[in-house]
């Protein structure tokens with residue numbers, strides 16, 4: 080396919096403004112790109128026969144434009160799982176455009192034009208690259224670019240590394256621009272910067288692949304046979320689901336399009352995970368303990384580690400199964416592969432984390448794909464804030480020195496593949512069993528809990544151990560790459576906070592016996608008197624709950640020192656204070672309760688901090704609590 084044809088078709092795609100029109104226009108474009116030389120295309124209505132063999136567009140022989148066109152439409156030269164990048168920044172692109180535009184145009188001119196036009200494609204299209212410069216560079220006038228030639232040129236450009244690579248990239252890009260018509264130049268500029276602006280997202284391409292290659296014909300006669308009986312085709316929903324599934328496991332839109340075209344639904348169903356080819360991480364939504372219990376009944380409660388996401392791929396020597404693959408995701412079945420580590424965005428972070436590589440290599444003896452979090456720890460193994468992990472994460476230089484400064488630990492919480500078995504569709508509880516079997520040392524604990532109080536207790540433990548909180552997961556759920564569904568909930572941070580007065584406390588236990596442990600909270604309640612002797616709230620205050628969660632050892636010592644001088648009464652381990660100190664507390668909800676004199680209780684209260692800026696007269700009132708509870 081000529082690049083000019085693609086650029087022009089892309090402009091027409093972008094002119095559509097409806098979802099369906101855009102999808103149909105992309106489907107048409109893909110069908111045409113897929114019917115070109117070397118494709119098992121359907122130009123003659125023979126796609127049901129096809130040419131069968133697995134093809135990813137990288138075989139010898141006539142080139143297949145389909146995978147390239149699919150990637151280009153998404154603003155990519157390489158599949159998402161591939162860690163290669165063009166590494167062309169906006170400045171380099173502007174310089175190449177300026178040079179291609181001729182001696183009278185400087186990079187600053189291009190920048191000015193960009194400020195006016197607002198977008199690099201429009202700027203590139205403004206210049207006439209096919210003019211003098213192009214002739215001078217290529218002697219014989221404009222030499223038409225094909226999609227395949229452009230793809231090859233960009234792959235070469237991406238491979239440039241080391242000294243002088245930036246200027247070689249600039250030269251290569253300049254050379255390409257000189258061969259471009261305005262619409263090609265716009266496409267190329269957007270492509271190298273990954274900003275296609277066609278209104279074509281991943282969902283559109285998914286639907287278009289299904290439409291172009293898998294949809295059963297609406298009128299079977301038109302295909303000469305009863306196309307609905309063709310096992311390679313399916314009803315639209317089923318076709319889209321099959322494409323989506325293949326995309327989840329391969330992370331490669333080009334490959335999936337080719338497979339859909341050549342082998343239909345059964346071919347897509349054969350796509351599976353490959354060790355060495357990262358998949359998108361499953362993501363979480365915010366939710367409360369009550370949401371989780373309501374939705375799942377029994378909830379899998381895990382520690383939420385405060386670090387950086389990492390996906391571990393490893394196929395040990397001598398024990399690689401058919402899941403082994405080369406790093407570029409080809410089908411190098413059975414090949415061993417040292418531990419590879421990928422970030423949440425599928426960047427290769429292997430080199431930056433040598434101790435995690437060693438850790439995995441020493442302990443795992445079957446091929447695996449694991450999901451987890453890398454956390455920085457102090458000398459006692461206690462977690463450090465996640466900023467410490469970031470100091471290590473993408474580092475290419477000084478790795479050994481940094482390794483001595485910041486120690487890392489892997490907490491694995493999921494297992495996507497083990498010993499030849501793809502586990503995405505297995506329930507979490509079973510995947511977790513496999514995880515414990517392959518890497519018991521690093522497997523995060525998974526506790527099952529069926530009521531919010533048990534979850535709150537687990538959260539308290541996690542916070543006390545210095546972690547970020549808890550994740551609440553559906554133990555029966557599959558692993559859905561890239562999906563932010565309702566099966567994983569990150570416990571919602573407290574949405575509301577209350578500024579309450581500390582009116583009492585209990586001494587702590589064990590190593591905290593010298594410190595107050597639990598604090599009794601009250602709000603202003605003008606006109607109230609003490610109800611009975613058990614009520615510690617002084618006149619004018621009403622109690623709303625106790626807080627013991629979220630307080631570091633340091634904060635406990637500080638609170639104890641500040642409150643001890645205000646003790647007015649002490650019974651056993653319980654003390655009452657003069658109202659002096661205001662603290663901010665988070666909570667999940669406010670419920671009516673006979674336990675406290677306000678008639679309300681904070682559910683899952685959590686200490687946020689001392690309100691140094693507030694006097695007790697500025698603390699929240701019972702009237703506000705009533706409003707927050709929805710009673711006023």
Ligand SMILES: Nc1ncnc2c1ncn2[C@@H]1O[C@H](COP(=O)(O)OP(=O)(O)OP(=O)(O)O)[C@@H](O)[C@H]1O
Nearest residue numbers: 362363381382383384385387388452492523550569
């Ligand atoms: N046990 C666990 N299970 C799943 N994720 C965990 C776990 N512990 C820590 N995490 C981390 O928590 C992240 C999800 O929570 P959070 O929203 O805080 O992350 P984010 O990257 O800021 O946002 P998001 O991923 O939701 O866009 C995961 O991507 C993962 O890195």
